[in-house]
Amino acid sequence: xxxxxxxxxxxxxxxxxxxxxxxxxxxxxxxxxxxxxxxxxxxxxxxxxxxxxxxxxxxxxxxxxxxxxxxxxxxxxxxxxxxxxxxxxxxxxxxxxxxxxxxxxxxxxxxxxxxxxxxxxxxxxxxxxxxxxxxxxxxxxxxxxxxxxxxxxxxxxxxxxxxxxxxxxxxxxxxxxxxxxxxxxxxxxxxxxxxxxxxxxxxxxxxxxxxxxxxxxxxxxxxxxxxxxxxxxxxxxxxxxxxxxxxxxxxxxxxxxxxxxxxxxxxxxxxxxxxxxxxxxxxxxxxxxxxxxxxxxxxxxxxxxxxxxxxxxxxxxxxxxxxxxxxxxxxxxxxxxxxxxxxxxxxxxxxxxxxxxxxxxxxxxxxxxxxxxxxxxxxxxxxxxxxxxxxxxxxxxxxxxxxxx
Amino acid sequence: xxxxxxxxxxxxxxxxxxxxxxxxxxxxxxxxxxxxxxxxxxxxxxxxxxxxxxxxxxxxxxxxxxxxxxxxxxxxxxxxxxxxxxxxxxxxxxxxxxxx
Amino acid sequence: xxxxxxxxxxxxxxxxxxxxxxxxxxxxxxxxxxxxxxxxxxxxxxxxxxxxxxxxxxxxxxxxxxxxxxxxxxxxxxxxxxxxxxxxxxxxxxxxxxxxxxxxxxxxxxxxxxxxxxxxxxxxxxxxxxxxxxxxxxxxxxxxxxxxxxxxxxxxxxxxxxxxxxxxxx
Numbered sequence: 001x002x003x004x005x006x007x008x009x010x011x012x013x014x015x016x017x018x019x020x021x022x023x024x025x026x027x028x029x030x031x032x033x034x035x036x037x038x039x040x041x042x043x044x045x046x047x048x049x050x051x052x053x054x055x056x057x058x059x060x061x062x063x064x065x066x067x068x069x070x071x072x073x074x075x076x077x078x079x080x081x082x083x084x085x086x087x088x089x090x091x092x093x094x095x096x097x098x099x100x101x102x103x104x105x106x107x108x109x110x111x112x113x114x115x116x117x118x119x120x121x122x123x124x125x126x127x128x129x130x131x132x133x134x135x136x137x138x139x140x141x142x143x144x145x146x147x148x149x150x151x152x153x154x155x156x157x158x159x160x161x162x163x164x165x166x167x168x169x170x171x172x173x174x175x176x177x178x179x180x181x182x183x184x185x186x187x188x189x190x191x192x193x194x195x196x197x198x199x200x201x202x203x204x205x206x207x208x209x210x211x212x213x214x215x216x217x218x219x220x221x222x223x224x225x226x227x228x229x230x231x232x233x234x235x236x237x238x239x240x241x242x243x244x245x246x247x248x249x250x251x252x253x254x255x256x257x258x259x260x261x262x263x264x265x266x267x268x269x270x271x272x273x274x275x276x277x278x279x280x281x282x283x284x285x286x287x288x289x290x291x292x293x294x295x296x297x298x299x300x301x302x303x304x305x306x307x308x309x310x311x312x313x314x315x316x317x318x319x320x321x322x323x324x325x326x327x328x329x330x331x332x333x334x335x336x337x338x339x340x341x342x343x344x345x346x347x348x349x350x351x352x353x354x355x356x357x358x359x360x361x362x363x364x365x366x367x368x369x370x371x372x373x374x375x376x377x378x379x380x381x382x383x384x385x386x387x388x389x390x391x392x393x394x395x396x397x398x399x400x401x402x403x404x405x
Numbered sequence: 406x407x408x409x410x411x412x413x414x415x416x417x418x419x420x421x422x423x424x425x426x427x428x429x430x431x432x433x434x435x436x437x438x439x440x441x442x443x444x445x446x447x448x449x450x451x452x453x454x455x456x457x458x459x460x461x462x463x464x465x466x467x468x469x470x471x472x473x474x475x476x477x478x479x480x481x482x483x484x485x486x487x488x489x490x491x492x493x494x495x496x497x498x499x500x501x502x503x504x505x
Numbered sequence: 506x507x508x509x510x511x512x513x514x515x516x517x518x519x520x521x522x523x524x525x526x527x528x529x530x531x532x533x534x535x536x537x538x539x540x541x542x543x544x545x546x547x548x549x550x551x552x553x554x555x556x557x558x559x560x561x562x563x564x565x566x567x568x569x570x571x572x573x574x575x576x577x578x579x580x581x582x583x584x585x586x587x588x589x590x591x592x593x594x595x596x597x598x599x600x601x602x603x604x605x606x607x608x609x610x611x612x613x614x615x616x617x618x619x620x621x622x623x624x625x626x627x628x629x630x631x632x633x634x635x636x637x638x639x640x641x642x643x644x645x646x647x648x649x650x651x652x653x654x655x656x657x658x659x660x661x662x663x664x665x666x667x668x669x670x671x672x673x674x675x
Contacts, residue, residue, distance in 0.1 A: 410615060411517075413615045414612070415517045415520065415521070415550070417612055417615060420608075420611065421607060422521070422524045422527075423524070424603075425528065425604030426528030428600035429528065429593050429597045429600045430593065432533060434533045434575070434582075435528065435533060438527055438540050441544075441567075445543070445544060448551075449551075452550075452556045453554060455554075456554040456555055456556065461636075462647075464556055464636075464639075464640050465640065465643050465647075468562065469651060471566055472655045472659065474571065475571055475662075476659050478571045478574055479662045480662050480666055480669070482666070482670075483668075486581065486669070487670065489582040495582060
């Protein structure tokens with residue numbers, strides 16, 4: 001049955017692609033919904049609170065409740081707004097964010113497509129997201145959204161330059177624009193790009209935070225000065241779309257950072273034989289999760305929730321057993337490490353929000369243009385020069401191997 | 406397989422539309438956009454030929470056209486802002502102080 | 506009809522329809538939006554013609570850069586006056602006739618030369634190296650000097666734009 005399905009899919013590449021797109025879309029939507037939950041829980045944890053607890057066991061149904069609330073709210077179109085532009089703008093943001101995932105390699109054996117201009121594709125499509133913000137701010141026919149939109153787009157444009165130049169550094173090291181090739185190159189080197197291009201990595205991560213309008217660069221929605229920024233006039237479903245776009249972008253930049261700098265789907269220390277036991281991390285991790293859930297839910301006062309937690313623990317144990325089968329283990333190895341790395345990045349995003357105070361607008365621009373861009377340029381020049389000299393003297397020299405040529 | 410003549414036909418119509426807009430409209434910004442439209446029509450023709458001759462040179466031309474278009478847009482829009490600031494109008498019919 | 510042809514006709518129709526909307530819209534912001542759609546569909550046709558690199562350049566530079574600049578300027582200048590003014594110049598009939606004659610002339614040229622183009626189709630072999638690589642090799646080997654000149658041009662344009670748009674210090 002499963003084999004038949006697989007054969008059918010391989011014979012019909014178009015259907016196969018659609019199936020993969022649907023899977024990625026469904027998983028991402030779910031992930032984004034629970035990312036909001038995760039953000040509230042992690043922030044609560046950092047502030048010694050409990051966070052959402054009322055809807056479902058440990059507030060696990062909170063995203064569903066939020067979604068229903070947003071969908072049922074009145075969809076207001078302000079007077080004097082440019083109707084069509086106002087309606088379409090949020091959709092542009094979401095579409096741009098989701099389209100980029102077409103070229104992200106989630107594992108060596110699972111990606112929607114691998115194009116030879118993968119990196120350029122991501123740069124191109126993510127630069128379209130800015131239209132959702134500018135047009136939404138303009139079409140609202142209101143002052144706060146317009147100012148928020150102008151701020152936001154200026155910020156996006158400035159930091160896109162720095163991020164783009166950081167990416168070119170990676171490109172010089174890996175010789176390819178294809179995302180899959182970039183990861184394979186890191187596998188060949190036995191080194192993640194973060195060690196080869198540390199400056200580029202730092203610049204990219206900072207620029208990524210700025211591009212997703214997250215703290216400490218969340219000026220476009222500085223509620224103390226601009227009420228809510230470019231989406232002040234939006235409500236209900238359309239507001240939810242902007243929200244979705246923002247969180248999808250967070251996942252996207254995490255995926256890109258992981259792919260470019262942290263070895264994508266590769267296991268940590270893949271080239272070290274002594275650490276091969278790490279291959280068994282997926283079942284061990286699931287078992288650990290089961291134990292955690294069991295300990296957490298055992299003493300719950302609501303009987304239904306106690307049953308739920310113990311059931312969840314059992315499901316996790318069964319999953320761990322399934323994953324421990326060698327064939328399955330090999331298949332999920334890549335996706336497991338990719339997910340772990342992306343989740344670590346997302347955790348860091350939330351951590352920044354709990355830690356850093358917001359920048360002032362002029363400080364933001366100063367950091368962008370006077371620090372990040374010159375630094376990225378310098379990194380690019382140094383990488384190019386090193387690359388030229390080392391590759392012309394044969395790439396077999398130890399120094400060349402160390403920095404990955 | 407798309408025949409090259411189809412692409413060229415599209416390119417001609419786009420160029421014609423750009424040219425028509427260029428001479429018909431009064432708003433400077435729209436006129437400027439029509440120039441971009443014409444440039445793109447030309448780019449399309451270049452790429453069509455590059456594809457059918459199997460030679461990347463046509464694409465190099467397009468690359469330079471886009472670079473020049475970027476420079477032109479930066480300058481042109483700066484001029485538009487300056488005009489708007491000094492004259493408070495964007496209609497080319499009102500910008501006639503150089504006429505005798 | 507193959508998928509490729511369907512895609513081509515769809516993108517062409519989109520490009521033409523939005524190009525017509527660009528030159529007829531009263532509000533400049535709407536013109537900009539439709540121009541973005543035109544540029545995007547032309548970019549899609551680039552992709553169909555195996556010019557992936559230029560598709561990326563078209564989207565990054567044109568759609569993501571130049572058109573954002575247009576939108577900024579359109580938002581900075583006061584549009585309320587411009588919307589109320591007459592949109593078309595007085596001799597628009599004459600102008601339209603000129604444009605149609607120009608189009609007819611070009612179309613005639615293509616129609617006559619159309620045999621010559623079909624011959625070249627046979628040489629459309631799949632390239633051995635990637636498109637990005639082919640363009641890069643040509644750019645940095647055969648066209649080194651033009652690249653340098655283009656970068657100087659961009660620098661000049663940047664300085665010029667800053668000087669022009671800056672308010673006079675008084």
